[in-house]
Amino acid sequence: MNTSLTNIIKKWVPEKSKVIDFGCGDGSLLKDLIDEKNIRGYGVEIDHNKIQECILKGISVIEKDIDEGIQDFESCNFDVAVMASSIQCLKEPHLALRKMLKLSKQCIVTLPNLGFWKCRLDLAQGRMPVTPNLPSSWYETKNLHLCTIKDFETLCFEEGFVINEKFFLNDKGAKSAMASIFPNTFASEGIYLIAKK
Amino acid sequence: MKTKTELIKFNQGLDLESGARLDTFDLMVETYGELNKDKDNAILVCHAFSGNHHAAGKSSDNEALGWWDEVIGPGKAINTDKFFVVCSNNLGGCSGSSGPLSLNPETNELYGKDFPLVSVTDWVNSQKLLSDYLGISKWYMVAGGSLGGMQALQWAISYPNKLKKAGIFATATKSSTQNIAMNEVGREAIRKDKNFMEGDYLNHNVKPKSGLKTARMLGHITYSSEDIMDQKFGRKFQDIKSKIEGTVDYEVENYLQYKGEKFSDTFDANSYILMTKAMDGYDASFSSNGSLEEVMKRIKAKLLVVGFDSDWLYPPKRSKEIQLAAMNVDVECSCVILKGEQGHDSFLFASDRYVAIIKGFLDSK
Numbered sequence: 001m002n003t004s005l006t007n008i009i010k011k012w013v014p015e016k017s018k019v020i021d022f023g024c025g026d027g028s029l030l031k032d033l034i035d036e037k038n039i040r041g042y043g044v045e046i047d048h049n050k051i052q053e054c055i056l057k058g059i060s061v062i063e064k065d066i067d068e069g070i071q072d073f074e075s076c077n078f079d080v081a082v083m084a085s086s087i088q089c090l091k092e093p094h095l096a097l098r099k100m101l102k103l104s105k106q107c108i109v110t111l112p113n114l115g116f117w118k119c120r121l122d123l124a125q126g127r128m129p130v131t132p133n134l135p136s137s138w139y140e141t142k143n144l145h146l147c148t149i150k151d152f153e154t155l156c157f158e159e160g161f162v163i164n165e166k167f168f169l170n171d172k173g174a175k176s177a178m179a180s181i182f183p184n185t186f187a188s189e190g191i192y193l194i195a196k197k
Numbered sequence: 198m199k200t201k202t203e204l205i206k207f208n209q210g211l212d213l214e215s216g217a218r219l220d221t222f223d224l225m226v227e228t229y230g231e232l233n234k235d236k237d238n239a240i241l242v243c244h245a246f247s248g249n250h251h252a253a254g255k256s257s258d259n260e261a262l263g264w265w266d267e268v269i270g271p272g273k274a275i276n277t278d279k280f281f282v283v284c285s286n287n288l289g290g291c292s293g294s295s296g297p298l299s300l301n302p303e304t305n306e307l308y309g310k311d312f313p314l315v316s317v318t319d320w321v322n323s324q325k326l327l328s329d330y331l332g333i334s335k336w337y338m339v340a341g342g343s344l345g346g347m348q349a350l351q352w353a354i355s356y357p358n359k360l361k362k363a364g365i366f367a368t369a370t371k372s373s374t375q376n377i378a379m380n381e382v383g384r385e386a387i388r389k390d391k392n393f394m395e396g397d398y399l400n401h402n403v404k405p406k407s408g409l410k411t412a413r414m415l416g417h418i419t420y421s422s423e424d425i426m427d428q429k430f431g432r433k434f435q436d437i438k439s440k441i442e443g444t445v446d447y448e449v450e451n452y453l454q455y456k457g458e459k460f461s462d463t464f465d466a467n468s469y470i471l472m473t474k475a476m477d478g479y480d481a482s483f484s485s486n487g488s489l490e491e492v493m494k495r496i497k498a499k500l501l502v503v504g505f506d507s508d509w510l511y512p513p514k515r516s517k518e519i520q521l522a523a524m525n526v527d528v529e530c531s532c533v534i535l536k537g538e539q540g541h542d543s544f545l546f547a548s549d550r551y552v553a554i555i556k557g558f559l560d561s562k
Contacts, residue, residue: 018527040527052553055531058499058561062520063533072517076524 002173005191006032009082009108012165012193013037017079020104022066022096023086026050027059034059044070067091070099078104085110085189089142094155101161101196110191115148115184118171132171133188149184156194165193198254198270198277202227204293207326211288217313221302224327225250225286225293229269230277232331239333240275241324241360242284243341243348246472247416247464249292252284253277267547274547274555280337288323289315289471297467298399310396310467317344317479321351328359338559339498340364342544343511344472347479350500350519354481357497362558366503367544369515370489370522371480376510379419380473383412387466396467405466410457412469417456422507422540489522496523500530501558503551505537505544531558 006029013019016038021030024043027050033039043061045051054061064070067090081104083096088111090096100107112133113119119129128138136142147155149168156163168179168187178186203226210220227250232239242252242265253269255262269275269282286294289312297312328336339352339360346368353363372380387393390408394401418426430449441454485491500523504516513534520532535550537543543551 042524048550051531051533052550052557055501055533055554056557056561058529059531060499060524060529061531061533062524072521073524075521 002169004169004173004175005084005110005189008167008191009033009084009110010036012106012108013039013080016040018077019080019082020044020073020076020078021082021084022070022100023083023089024050024054024059024061027054027057027061029082029084030054030059031057066096070096070103074099074103076103080104080106080108082108083110084108085112087111088145088147091144093145094159097155097161097194098159101194106164106193106195108191108193109152110189111152112143112146113149113184113187113190114146115150116171116188117185118188120185131188132173149187149190152190152192156192160197161194162197163192163194167191198229199231200227200229200254200256202250202256205327205330207323207330209326211319211323211326213313213319214316215314219288219295219313222288222295222323223293223299224288224295224323226327227251227263227284229253229282230280232281232333236333237335237337238279239281239283239328239331239336241328241336241339241352242269242275242282243320243324243339243345243352244284244287245341245343245345246476247413247460248345249290250284250286250294251292252282265545267545268552268555274552275340275559276556280559283327283331283333285324285327287315287320287472287475289468289475291463291465291468297465297471307399308467309399312467312471314474315471316475317347317351318355320348320475321355324348324352325356325359334359336360338362338364340366341368342366343368343541344476344479346511346544347476347481350481351479353496353498353500354492357495360498362501363496363498364501364503364555364558365516365519367505367508367511367516367541368519369511370482370519372477373515377477379415379510380477383415384470384473386411386415387469390466393466396470398466404461406461409461409464409466409469410454413460413464414453414457417453419510420541422509422538424507425538425540428538489518490526493522493528494526496526496528499558499561500528501554502530502532503544503554504532504534505539505541506534507537507539508541508543510541 018040021043030041081100122129168183169189170176170179171188248264251263252265253263286292301308339349341349346365349363387408390405392403393405433448435451445451482489504513523530
């Protein structure tokens with residue numbers, strides 16, 4: 001995860017809150033949040049090697065396929081659920097979002113923007129987009145449900161989710177004026193803090 | 198590996214959960230490796246139902262390897278070059294600690310069927326006295342599988358400040374109805390053996406071997422899995438020369454006969470009943486009227502819960518229950534479900550991922 005993304009997430013996560021990170025990878029984000037914001041953190045991951053790295057880092061990690069359901073966790077009262085760069089890999093992203101907002105007050109979602117101009121350019125040339133944010137070829141990608149910034153915000157509106165904060169990054173993983181003003185075309189990645197109405 | 202086996206006397210006695218009291222008791226203890234100067238490298242390993250203090254290595258050619266030898270030893274998952282590993286035979290057992298085969302100091306006769314009912318919590322309390330005796334104020338980890346995993350969990354609940362980490366493998370917060378049912382079939386086989394004599398067989402110089410054997414044969418089926426039995430034996434016929442019993446047709450039958458026979462030579466029937474009763478009776482949430490969350494709130498140790506796919510005795514969902522309760526009350530807890538082809542017994546074997554995870558857990562801060 002790039003540093004600006006991590007920094008933004010850090011800003012949005014309240015001190016001492018209870019956080020669950022879906023698709024937590026090697027646990028770096030949770031480790032940072034534990035060290036810097038004193039959170040109580042849990043990660044969910046399916047990749048064996050990454051689970052091992054989490055355990056070695058001392059991060060509480062649960063081996064689980066998010067697609068198989070996360071409703072068991074509803075009793076846990078999380079303050080923040082994080083789903084960084086994995087929402088598009090799920091079988092039913094809209095249902096996953098609903099479930100996440102059932103088990104947590106707020107939810108941080110980051111997603112690659114298929115409307116980014118470089119993606120559009122690739123498509124205009126008749127090819128599937130390959131960008132720093134979408135690095136895999138069509139036959140290797142784990143992404144099942146790619147969307148644009150506009151698509152995602154429409155989904156939030158339709159589902160009745162409130163977007164409390166949002167932030168856009170260009171393909172260098174940095175803040176840029178263009179990405180902020182015209183995110184659907186110039187943001188490579190969107191970061192959202194959403195909640196239920 | 199530096200190994201020491203010792204019988205330790207505890208003259209302060211122990212009040213048991215049942216209300217009974219042992220005025221004195223002994224624990225047979227085996228240790229591996231060396232306790233460091235700060236006494237902060239000690240790991241307590243708790244054995245499962247039929248295990249004992251002999252967890253690793255072997256001291257003579259005749260002795261069998263310890264029950265967790267794949268996991269404990271120099272350079273292994275629980276590295277004895279680094280850690281001082283302690284394992285004691287549970288009270289009520291039959292490998293040297295006070296149990297039905299010991300002398301009752303009040304009557305100067307063997308306890309036999311009169312050895313009091315013991316529980317997982319009693320074992321943990323006795324192990325606490327053992328840690329005091331060894332001068333270990335905080336275990337680096339308490340770990341075990343199956344009935345041993347229950348002890349590791351109970352340690353974290355009973356003595357939250359006395360352990361840093363708990364390794365809870367192939368177990369549950371309480372035995373299921375099915376677990377109890379299986380155990381009752383085993384006990385019934387023993388009780389109906391004509392040599393059982395209502396538990397008084399020691400005084401008649403007999404042993405209910407046939408009942409013990411049947412109980413163990415059933416046990417072995419529950420510790421294994423459908424796949425591993427298929428792989429190991431398939432439907433292969435036993436060759437005539439090595440048949441243990443004339444009635445045996447298949448290899449799997451011969452295997453169960455062999456294992457059952459061996460077990461009935463060494464295990465004590467009253468111990469069998471005590472141990473399975475302790476297993477059936479365990480319920481981590483008992484002291485808080487069934488609220489697991491309530492008791493788990495006390496835990497300060499970091500937990501590692503491991504379940505195995507092919508385990509149908511304590512299946513993965515039982516591991517997940519522990520993890521969920523921990524997460525509900527903000528206890529640090531990881532939960533991994535491993536493939537493990539050996540059924541419930543998988544926790545005994547050093548599969549690659551299992552080893553890596555235990556090592557990672559031990560190395561983590």
